Amino acid sequence: MTTTSKLIHGYEVVIGFETHTQLATQSKIFSRAPTAFGAEPNTQACAVDLALPGTLPVMNREAVACAIKLGLALGSHIAPVSIFARKNYFYPDLPKGYQISQFEIPVVQGGEVEFFLGDEKKTVRLVRAHLEEDAGKSLHEDFIGQSGIDLNRAGTPLLEIVTEPDMRSSEEAVAYAKELHKIVTWIGICDGNMQEGSFRCDANVSVRKPGQPLGTRREIKNLNSFKFMQQAIDYEIRWQIEQIEDGHAIQQATVLFDPDTGETRAMRTKEDAADYRYFPDPDLPPLHISERWVQEERALMAELPRAMAARFVADYSLPEYDATTLTQSKAMAAYFEAVAKACSQPKLASNWIMGEVSRRLNMAEIGMEQVPVSAAQLAALIARIADGTISNNAAKQVFDALWNGESADVDAVIESKGLKQMNDTGALEKIVDEVIAANADNVAQFRAGKDKAFNALVGQIMKASKGKANPQQVNELLRARLAG
Template sequence: MAAKLIQGYEVVIGFETHAQLSTQSKIFSRAPTAFGAEPNTQASPVDLALPGTLPVMNKGAVERAIEFGLAVNSHIAERSVFARKNYFYPDLPKGYQISQFEIPVVQGGVVEFYLGEEKKSVRLVRAHLEEDAGKSLHEDFVGQSGIDLNRAGTPLLEIVTEPDMRSSDEAVAYAKELHKIVTWIGICDGNMQEGSFRCDANVSVRKPGEPLGTRREIKNLNSFKFMQQAIDFEIRWQIEQIEDGFAIQQATVLFDPDTGETRAMRTKEDAADYRYFPDPDLPPLAIGRDWVERVRADMAELPRVMAARFVKDYGLPEYDATTLTQSKAMAAYFEAAATASGQPKLASNWVMGEISRRLNAGDVTIDQLPINATTLAALIKRIADGTISNNAARQVFDALWSGEGPDVDALIEAKGLKQMNDTGALEQIIDDAIAANADNVAQFRAGKEKAFNALVGQVMKASKGKANPAQVNDLLRKKLS
């Protein structure tokens, strides 16, 4: 599908995402990684870069990197190397960051997702292990800044994409899918407010067919809402600059949620500016195939594998299966409802439809639902066996949601929602409707389908909505023919 053009320009977006790994200790020291501690209480001599200290690799961080690589079909390097990324900033105690450059642990891979009902894929360049820096504090100090080194040495997996995205919608959908993957497999808690999942978007524009434009990197996007706003503003700004005759300068920019605008922070460095070289204190990281297979064997069922199973075992469309595996909790809820009801497609429709709508409207998670999967399955059974109509089922659902009781059958009886399944009584209502609506009968026999719908409406009205619509259609057509 051709990329959507904005004012004649094609948008090109790539992502660099820092996922904080869910280890209890830091990547090269035993200091804890818990969030919210008093400043500088979780910084060891290694994190502070005191003379004589040496880094020691955290095995748990490596295993989490392997898990991610397996989740996105990457190549896991049997040998990877750590490098020193040299730059000066007050919250970087060593004057360099230990990262990976030439030989990362995770190479290649792909992230697949849906944008609406269109399937998309974004290629990954790499995912490499590195340590986080500390944090500069400004707001609590008058005329000066403080440095908190609690985060220094926290293990990160930096995930880098090819410039494959062509709109802010696509970029946000990718970020959400990546967030789902790292939280699903448990390598990252995904808390964007605490900085556990931070995205940098590289944005450029160009005329179709021209070389890639100069990119500007929007740093530290910590919500999907701000991510979309920042990218949209940056796209408009770059197009306006080019149209006004100005060249885009490579830069790192920040997004201000209060103004909805990006602003330049500094000129953007290239790899050569960091003077990478292998870290002499860390030997190459060796990952044997047996280690990779042990990690694979211990991993939970991946979302894409579960989605494929839903298609195979339950006969769901691929779109349904992918949507239902957006979270472990939603997938488990659907599977329980589908198994208990014996109606997987109906269960899928309810979970993707009414359940999801209520969750979004109430800003709650599926774990907080007032209707459990067993109760939903009981409701679905009554739709499938013709006891109630879809409209009546929504009334029962409303009652269940508001806490009127967990017994579906009791609610159906109490509210008088049971469909009329007495063929003799229904035939009498249909005969009366035909006799009372001669004009509609004549129009239908003349080929006007709308007249048939009007007759169905009359029958449903006469039955006070209790007639089975499918049964009404069948009987009415037989009598009119």
């Protein structure tokens, strides 16, 4: 684990995560009822989900396969035998009065998630990931003073992924959540739709003085946006520090974040494991996973983000930061590799994708899958930068034209807009000589050791050439002339 603690008013922040990942199966974890989002209330709940007398759960094999894939992706131990337990609590949206989950022996044990926070590499250790069923949903109609229960989600398969308390700031927590989100969507076990509840995070937050035992934690439930996640954690940190400074003890509790007020509020006191009276579910035998099954799933998995990033470093000589950023999604990774292979300029390709392409995608609020500039077009544009045909500034004008669909041909855009750099040495030497003759003061200042004067001369040359002069050639010619 790598951790750099940032003290806030003399307190160290400690954060752990529990993430409920809805598995991308067609049916529920213990029944054949569908899992599609958005159906009319209670139209996707069968007799098993409703806990009608005489019904028995039957394990969904695909949900287990999803758990195996996650374990492989995170370097975890996949238990050859794991146990399902009954987690007992009473709530209107829980038909059986208990949730089928895993407790003492989960299916996925240990592992880690690596990610970058800025340029710093971080590692968060995992405790476990266990299979369980989701509960239903309470619907509150305040304007008529009634509540209802929608059991469509009851029995939906989840993997609950639990970390060690390794994070030390809200920024680090959000970076971890984004990396985990990337992994589960990359390997195809979750669609990652946070608005629909497919990826829900609970943050356990506490504060302590450096070197002291862990403080009392409060769990912020159901954070379904990265923006609200950071706001909620930051508020909770400030609130806990204020409480302690005012002489109050922190009480273990479950809290909710209200995005309208930007505050957390207590929902209930936090239960401990003993309160749930876990015991093995008598209706479900132990889950056996053979090594052969694990190897079959391994063979079917695509190249993982970490492995792909390492390959980008080795094959394309990219910095580790670039390689990690480019493997944020399969679409971005594939786009980069197509551009790099076509133009043989991997670092330039990386710079453009991480820079101008990403900036325009963010502005347009679209994903890499919808980028209007093809990999072949960007490769052709980068090739023209590399061979000196156009400058970086001109390249941005060409990119704009490609993005807006003005033309599909890079060379045609360069020609029509007159963006080709001046590479004629004779013509450029003439401009340089004219600028030197017309700017005697700047020449004298440069020879007196003032570098700013050199930049002023370069600016005059670029202006005289209407921006078409090759900046590298300008610098070389100007220095040669001034040294003469």
